[in-house]
Amino acid sequence: MRTASLFAAAGVIAPALCNSKRTPIVSSEQLVKLVKLEDLLAGSQKLQDFADAHGGNRAFGGGGHNATVDWLAEELEKTGYYDVVKQPFVELFSAATVDFSAGGADYKVEYMTYGPSSPGTVTAPLIAANNIGCTAADFPAEVTGKLVVIKRGECPFQTKALNAKAAGAAGAIIYNNIAGALSGTLGAVGDYAPTVGTSLEVGETLLAGIASGVEGSLFVETIQENRTNYNVIAETKGGDKNNVLVLGGHSDSVFAGPGINDDGSGSIGVLTVAKALTQFKVKNAVRFAFWGAEEFGKLGSFYYLKSLNGTLGGSAAEVAKIRAYLNFDMIASPNYVLGIYDGDGSAFNFSGPAGSNTIERDFEEFYENRGLPHVPSLFTLRSDYAAFLENGIPSGGLFTGAEELKTAEEAQLFGGEAGVALDANYHQPGDTVENLAHDAYLLNSQSIANSVGKYAVSFEGIPRANATIRKRSAEMSRLLARFDTGHAHSHGAPCGAGSVVM
Ligand SMILES: [Zn+2]
Incomplete structure (x- = not known):
């Protein structure tokens, strides 16, 4: 095996061997300098290529995602610097072909994940649910055998779909309560009517047709099967394994x-x-x-956390490391804000475990040192940090925004367009390599490097997590009930396609 210094002499970038005396201890300043836009964009293009070669997406259960996972593992493996594991887990995959028309016109609808197939094409009169469809009483007897139109809001899609089925509806069409298409998930397999989502505009058109007795035709054909998925985990061979x-x-x-x-x-x-x-080298x-x-x-x-915290393996002591x-x-939304998770709870009164305040402060300093603005971002528990918060691990991170509209105040701070989504392509076909904010992408990736450089050396100001799984606080339970009753993705605001639960 050649040594790092030989590589360096030949002008080739080579990984630092753990025991090399010449390799410096990492510093934020040095690490930040190595993060280059051209490398970021080359990586993004790679992911775009995987999607292009596999039907335009990289969704769980498909070739685009599998290619992504394999490539990430290979890239990390070939550095020689990391122990790389592809951790398999099996989950229920669910997808569908959907079709809907009413009164002779076709309307765009989206599948609600985990919903059932329809028995062929179901043609039946439309009827509106009372109120918002969150209780059995919102579904009168006349719903039986009909396609029931329900407004989004107040309770999970799952509740509406269960109520529709219990009332004997032939199908359920849930329409958005804000602009934009509506898809999402029913959270788990259950006894539902065939269920689709649609836009507010389509919903209102359908409601207007109900008075004149318009019929609808709904077709849903689903695939549901267990598929294996992978986490890619790469850990430095060096460094203190009790402080990770x-x-x-x-x-x-x-x-x-x-x-x-x-x-x-x-x-x-x-x-x-x-x-x-x-x-x-890292400490x-x-x-x-x-x-x-x-x-x-x-x-x-x-x-992953279950495999670590004793539920499926490991122990609380593993978590505490x-x-x-x-x-x-x-981190590169086209109409971005520079959002930092509100670890200290100062903005949203929902803080992370002790030490999350330090993490937030350290991110803030990175931007402030460059004379750049930043805004706090709520821990909605709708991205992967949720599992870590629930296990009591101090957490933080960056988020440049999804479908929420940029405020005038944010436009003043960051430029971009007020009244336009922070990422207009969020969960849409347009979330391509053409639609990244390069400046935010580079800056935030350098910000990642800054924090990694810091914590790879010292966790000063961040207390060790309690070696027991954190009981959900009342505040956390409230937020989980609000945002996370089923399987949810997301971010600082209600999420779009393939992920929202209510
Ligand atoms: Zn995401």
């Missing part, structure tokens, strides 16, 4: 598009920092994670 920094993003996309910002940007940002880190071990099946409900990250978790899910 974990950071990650999710490797899968939704079905609707290639997911190059969500979460190709986080994946590639993290990978790029992982490659840069190979030039240094604390650093574990890079690429979570699978996030868009199906953060399945990979929750599986993780000193901090950093999450990067969407």
Whole structure:
């Protein structure tokens, strides 16, 4: 085996061997310098290519995601600097072909994940649910045998779909309560009517037709089967294994598009920092994670914590070795804000475990040192950090925004367009390599490097997590009930396709 110094003499970048005396201890300043836009964009293009070769997406259960996972593992393996594991887990895959027309016109509808197939094409009169469809009383006897139209809101889609079935509806069409298409998940297999989502505009058109007795035709054909998925976990061979920094993003996309910002940007940002880190020695071990099946409900990250905390293996002591978790899910939104998770709870009165305040403060300093603005981002428990918060691990991370509209105040701070979504392509076919904010992408990836450089040396200011699984606080339970009753993806605001639960 050649040594690092020989590689260096030949002008070739080579990983720092753990015992090499010449290799410097990592510093934030040095690590940040090694994060280059061209490397980020090359990585993004790779993910785009995987999606293009596999039907336009990198969703769990498909070839685009499998190619992503294999490539990430290979890239990390070939550095020689990491112990790389592809951790398998089996989850129920669910997808469908859907079709809907009413009064002779075709309307765009989206499948609600885990919903059942329809018995062929069901043609029946439309009827509106009373109120918002969250109680049995919202479904009068006349619903029986009809296609019931229900407004989104107040309770999970699952509740509406169960209520529709219990009332004997032939199918359920849930329409959005804000602009945009509506798809999502029923959270788990259950006794539902065939259920689809549609836009507010279509919903209102359908409601207007009900008075004149319009009939609808609904077709849903689903595939549901167990499929194996993988987390990719790469840990530095060197460093103190009792004091570990974990950071990650999710490797899968939704079905609707290639997911190059969500979460190709986080994946590639993290990978790029992982490659840069190979030039240094670390004092604390650093574990890079690429979570699978996030868009199906953060399945990979929750599986990982269960495999660690004693539920499926490991012990509470294994969890306590993780000193901090950093999450990067969407860091290059085209109309971005520079969002930092509100670890100290100062903005949203929902803080992370002790030490999350330090993590937030350290991220803030990175931007402030460059004279750049930042805004706090709520821990909605709708990205992979949720599993870490639930296990009491101090957490933080970056988020540049999804479908929520940019405020005038944010436009003042960051530029971009007020009144336009932070990522108009969120969970859409347009989430491509063409639609990344390069400046935010580079800056945030350098910010990842900054924090990695810091915690690879010291966890000062971050107390060790209690070596017991954290009981859900009342506040956490309230948020989980609000945001996370089923399997949910997401971010600082209600999520779009393939992931929302209510
Ligand atoms: Zn995401």
